[in-house]
Amino acid sequence: MPSSRRAFLGAAGTLLLAGCSSDVLGLRRAVRVAVSWSGQELRAFHKVLDGLGTLDYPVEVVPLGDDISTAFGARSTRRPDIVMLPQPGLVPRHLDDLDPIPDDVAPLGRVRLWNELLTHDTTTYGVPFKTAHKSAVWYRPSVFEQDGVQPPRLWSEWLTLNQTLTQAGITPLSLAAGDGWVLTDFLENVLLGIAPDVYSALATASDPRPSQQPEFGAALRLLGTMWSAPGVLAGGVKESLVQQFPDALIEVFGHRRAAMVLASDFAEPVVRSFAADPNDIGLFTFPPMAPGAAAPVVVGGDVMVLPKPSGDDARDLVRRLSAPTAPDPWIKEGGFLVDGRVNGYTPELTRLALQLTKRGEQLHFDLSDQLGRLGDINGLWRVLTDFLIAVGSRGAAAVPQAVDEAMDEMRKVEES
Numbered sequence: 001m002p003s004s005r006r007a008f009l010g011a012a013g014t015l016l017l018a019g020c021s022s023d024v025l026g027l028r029r030a031v032r033v034a035v036s037w038s039g040q041e042l043r044a045f046h047k048v049l050d051g052l053g054t055l056d057y058p059v060e061v062v063p064l065g066d067d068i069s070t071a072f073g074a075r076s077t078r079r080p081d082i083v084m085l086p087q088p089g090l091v092p093r094h095l096d097d098l099d100p101i102p103d104d105v106a107p108l109g110r111v112r113l114w115n116e117l118l119t120h121d122t123t124t125y126g127v128p129f130k131t132a133h134k135s136a137v138w139y140r141p142s143v144f145e146q147d148g149v150q151p152p153r154l155w156s157e158w159l160t161l162n163q164t165l166t167q168a169g170i171t172p173l174s175l176a177a178g179d180g181w182v183l184t185d186f187l188e189n190v191l192l193g194i195a196p197d198v199y200s201a202l203a204t205a206s207d208p209r210p211s212q213q214p215e216f217g218a219a220l221r222l223l224g225t226m227w228s229a230p231g232v233l234a235g236g237v238k239e240s241l242v243q244q245f246p247d248a249l250i251e252v253f254g255h256r257r258a259a260m261v262l263a264s265d266f267a268e269p270v271v272r273s274f275a276a277d278p279n280d281i282g283l284f285t286f287p288p289m290a291p292g293a294a295a296p297v298v299v300g301g302d303v304m305v306l307p308k309p310s311g312d313d314a315r316d317l318v319r320r321l322s323a324p325t326a327p328d329p330w331i332k333e334g335g336f337l338v339d340g341r342v343n344g345y346t347p348e349l350t351r352l353a354l355q356l357t358k359r360g361e362q363l364h365f366d367l368s369d370q371l372g373r374l375g376d377i378n379g380l381w382r383v384l385t386d387f388l389i390a391v392g393s394r395g396a397a398a399v400p401q402a403v404d405e406a407m408d409e410m411r412k413v414e415e416s
Contacts, residue, residue: 030058031313034071034080036302038063040269044336045084047329052320057313072097072307080307081314084129088117088303089369091126098125099310105322111339113299113365116204125305127322131337132264132300133352134185134366135286138271139260140252142280143170151284155193158287159226165259166231173226174258175233176248177240177388180381184368185298186262187384191219192296192364193289203370210374211411217403220387222289224399228391234258237392241385250274253281262286264300265352268335283348285355294362297355300369301339379413 037045042063049059062080064071071083072094085091091098101109106124109115118126137151144150147168152158162172176182192199195215202208202216210216226232233240234251243251245263252261254274263271275281288295304318320326330336331344342353355361368375375381383406390402 028057029311029313030060031082031311031317032060032062032080033082033084033317034062034064034068035084036063036065036068036086037084038065040333041266041335044330044333047333048321048327051329052326055317055320057316059317081310082318083305083307084302085126085305086300086302087369088114088126088128088301089366089372089375091117091303091305092120093372094305095120095125097307099306099308100125101127101304101306102315102319105319108322108339109303113363114303114339117365117370118303126303127318128301128339129304129321130302130327131339131356132266132302133285133337133356134264134298134300135189135296136262136264136267136352137260137284137286138249138252138263138267139282139284140256140280141282142277143259144282151282152287154287154291155190155222155289159229162226162229162232166229171234171258172232172260173234174243174248174251174261175227175240175388176243176245176261176263177237177385178242178244178247180377180385181368182245182248182262183384183388184375184380185264185366187219187223187380188298188367189262189286189296190222190289191216191367192298192362193286193293194219194222196294196296196362196364199364199367203365203367208371208374209414210371210380211407211414216410217407220403220406221399224387224391224402225396227388228394228396228399230395233392237388240388240392246270265337265349266335268346268349269333270335272334281348283351285352294360297361297363298366299356299363300366374410374413380410383409383413 035045068086071080101124105127109118109124109127114128118124147164149161149164152161165172198213198215202210234257248261249263249267249270252258253271254276256276271281286296306314327336327338334346337349337353340357342357345353368380373379386409387402387406390405391399
């Protein structure tokens, strides 16, 4: 996912140095780590590096933001040695550009969810650093208590909850439609909830064709029902389209002009920084779509990869960053989950971590990340943006037509 969601507290465009100071004679090359983080997340990563202690080599952090994919460009003396890749789905497409992960940490890239993305022909090309729970909804409990409502246990209850809040003069949702990946997160949860087999088939297909799946259209219809409801979106579609991720959080917890927002675990630092009342923070996870169905859980994350040719120092840093205690400084800052770890978090993130490790949960990796160009800014992002405009401007009666238009638009993307 692009890093616009990462510019929480302002971009930091300068390079940061960690570990030893650089050799003024240039006798030892710094290990350059390319990241997409900025603001609070970039500062938290700097603390992680500081926590590694004294290293035998300098480390240079290169914030590339939305241009993180350029890390796989032409090689030069300034190329990155490690890339913190926020789109693990890119790994299979860059195998020729990557060196294998060291054998002693490679098993971390072979666990559930990650294995099919990070391993090819028994060789591991990436190792998880940060896990993202993309089915979390943050809300203000005081609003729910005021109207005597509870977090929804089913999708239908969520629609009813929105209607109840709207009738009470409260705007239910803040939507960061300015960041297209937020829209794909919504769709992925709905599709996974109603058709997990279709979701899995699209994620693993060599030539995915969402427009040929009736269930894809069904997910759009359900989403259109929510987004088209009068008064459901803070500022309406017009404001939602220009609202980015941190702004949507502030709309709920700072300005208090909406009751809830779909936002991953990494939203936590922003929520706590801007909450007008630190005790008025609640969290529920995306509900099942029907009675007896499993609740969808969409997972994302950042993985460490080694662009060719990798050196001993870069491999050593990957080993150190893979240690169980390495991310502790960031965990203390908030908004950080480690795959398989369930302790050390705030109560809210502990709930999310437990769900990610619980047997029987409907866990699937981020679909748009695995669709390649179909899932990016010129593909599914644009389709969903146009769909939101259509249902928001024309209302619930226009949802069926908007779905047909979205399916046609998706078909054109697939054929281009």
